[in-house]
Amino acid sequence: MFFCGKAQVELCQGAYFTEEQGQAFLDQHIPASLSDWQQRAGEIRMHIREGMEMGTIPPGPGTAPIINEKKVMDGYTIENVAFESLPGFYVTGNLYRPVKKQKSYAGILCPHGHGENPTGRFREQTQVRCAMLAKMGAVVFAWDMVGMGDSKQCDHHIAKGVKLQTINSMRALDFLLSLPGVDPQRIGMTGESGGGTQTFLLMALDQRVKVAVPCVMVSSYFFGGCSCESGMPIHKKGSYQTNNVEIAALTAPRPMLLISDGDDWTKHTPESEYPFMQKIYALYGRKNTVASVHLADEKHDYGPSKRKAMYPFMAKYLKLDIKAVEDANGNIDESKIKVLEPSALQVFTEAHPRPANAVQGDEAVLKLL
Numbered sequence: 001m002f003f004c005g006k007a008q009v010e011l012c013q014g015a016y017f018t019e020e021q022g023q024a025f026l027d028q029h030i031p032a033s034l035s036d037w038q039q040r041a042g043e044i045r046m047h048i049r050e051g052m053e054m055g056t057i058p059p060g061p062g063t064a065p066i067i068n069e070k071k072v073m074d075g076y077t078i079e080n081v082a083f084e085s086l087p088g089f090y091v092t093g094n095l096y097r098p099v100k101k102q103k104s105y106a107g108i109l110c111p112h113g114h115g116e117n118p119t120g121r122f123r124e125q126t127q128v129r130c131a132m133l134a135k136m137g138a139v140v141f142a143w144d145m146v147g148m149g150d151s152k153q154c155d156h157h158i159a160k161g162v163k164l165q166t167i168n169s170m171r172a173l174d175f176l177l178s179l180p181g182v183d184p185q186r187i188g189m190t191g192e193s194g195g196g197t198q199t200f201l202l203m204a205l206d207q208r209v210k211v212a213v214p215c216v217m218v219s220s221y222f223f224g225g226c227s228c229e230s231g232m233p234i235h236k237k238g239s240y241q242t243n244n245v246e247i248a249a250l251t252a253p254r255p256m257l258l259i260s261d262g263d264d265w266t267k268h269t270p271e272s273e274y275p276f277m278q279k280i281y282a283l284y285g286r287k288n289t290v291a292s293v294h295l296a297d298e299k300h301d302y303g304p305s306k307r308k309a310m311y312p313f314m315a316k317y318l319k320l321d322i323k324a325v326e327d328a329n330g331n332i333d334e335s336k337i338k339v340l341e342p343s344a345l346q347v348f349t350e351a352h353p354r355p356a357n358a359v360q361g362d363e364a365v366l367k368l369l
Contacts, residue, residue: 012235014094017243019268022221025243026276034283036054041250045240048204051234054369060171061087067095068352071344075099076134076335080347081141085171086368088359089164092150092347093121093172095179096134102330106186106318107176108133108141109202109209113171113193113302118149122342125192125302128350132311136320138188141176143168145194146228152346154365157333161228162201163369169202173209184317185210190310192216192302197229199242203242204250211317213310215259216300218248218273224264229253232291237288245273252277253284255291257313259306262296272293 017025049055049247067082095307098105110130112120114316120126121142131252147156158164188211191199196217203212203342209345217224220243224230235242248256258274260266266273281290293309311332315322327333348354359365 008238011230011233013230014223014224014225017221019221020274021233022243023272026038026220026245026272029246030276030279031283037280037283044246044250045204046129047213047240047242048234048247050203051183051237052166052225054166055164056301057167057170058175060085060267065140065173065175065180066347074340076131078345080345082347083175085168088357089226089365089368090172090358091143091168093131093141096140098134102137102138104183105134105181106138106188106312106320107182108138108140108318109169109172109176110140110190111191111195112142113195113199114145114189118342120144122149122345124339126354127339128334128337129307129310131300132307132325132334133314135324136311136315136322136325137324138318138320139176139179139182140330141172142167143172151281153360154362156364158365159227160232160366160369162230163234164365165198165228166201166205168199168208170251173202175204184208188212188318190215190314193300194224194226194229197224200248200251201255204247204329208225209254211314212251213259213313214248215302215306215310216261216264216266218244218258218269219270220245220272245276246260249280253286253289255289255317257307257310257336258290258292260294261300263298264300283303304334342352
């Protein structure tokens with residue numbers, strides 16, 4: 001607990017509420033009308049921006065992105081990408097594009113969670129979903145969490161990590177929209193765990209994203225267990241309090257699919273978080289644009305059944321070709337996706353060294369913020 005101006009600030013981390021407190025909070029914050037919710041939504045956005053110190057966002061450097069090592073796969077291509085989100089700080093990732101030419105393309109942002117062996121965007125579950133979405137006709141970008149993969153300019157647990165990752169998400173969206181043919185009206189975002197947090201935070205702050213699928217993360221009582229999610233005061237200040245369900249509800253009335261499981265903090269989604277979201281969407285007359293898939297026997301990941309719930313939702317709202325990834329019996333088939341070694345997906349190598357202007361170390365990165 002610390003002080004910010006005159007108001008006492010308290011970080012809400014991990015299971016900050018009990019399960020009962022989380023449910024009680026939702027019950028107490030059901031808005032009576034759309035105007036009540038819009039007023040509340042404005043307050044939540046204001047506190048997120050204040051808590052992240054995002055009143056003013058440093059301008060992007062405007063330098064050209066680095067795109068290299070194109071690989072042609074079965075129905076899609078993969079390229080290694082880096083670009084500056086702040087002068088001297090590089091976002092690193094992979095760009096997946098469909099081989100089939102189209103008049104325009106949906107764009108999908110795919111942030112990842114806190115996975116190891118290998119980390120983040122190199123994991124099978126990340127590679128497969130990005131490749132499948134590209135085969136369906138989308139231009140897809142997956143990028144590193146701070147301190148993971150190629151992003152080695154500072155530690156993952158850097159103070160203000162949630163601010164840096166949100167800026168990186170905004171710059172990732174800028175990059176996606178800068179690509180030829182990407183339709184600004186067909187932009188989606190989906191990530192699991194900490195990538196789910198990145199998904200609903202960007203949805204809250206940036207109306208350019210039109211469709212969201214946060215996987216295994218939206219919880220009434222769990223606020224994110226890492227400093228990159230809840231290490232700055234975005235949930236509480238003085239008498240003000242919110243939780244991640246209200247933040248996720250800022251997506252309304254844009255389409256959202258909640259994917260949950262029975263083994264983590266999303267285990268109550270069918271009877272808790274999802275009904276609250278339906279009430280918010282109903283205020284807009286759009287109750288049917290929020291959906292839920294609950295896998296009670298599964299654990300915390302973005303595994304095959306979770307991905308197979310996401311694909312048709314994205315196809316429906318982003319006008320993708322689901323038949324491009326179906327077998328002869330109409331079942332979604334991921335078997336043709338080849339999972340590559342991290343070395344093939346790395347941006348910075350001996351052949352492609354990190355740019356000379358890249359800042360190094362926590363202190364230097366914090367100065368950029």
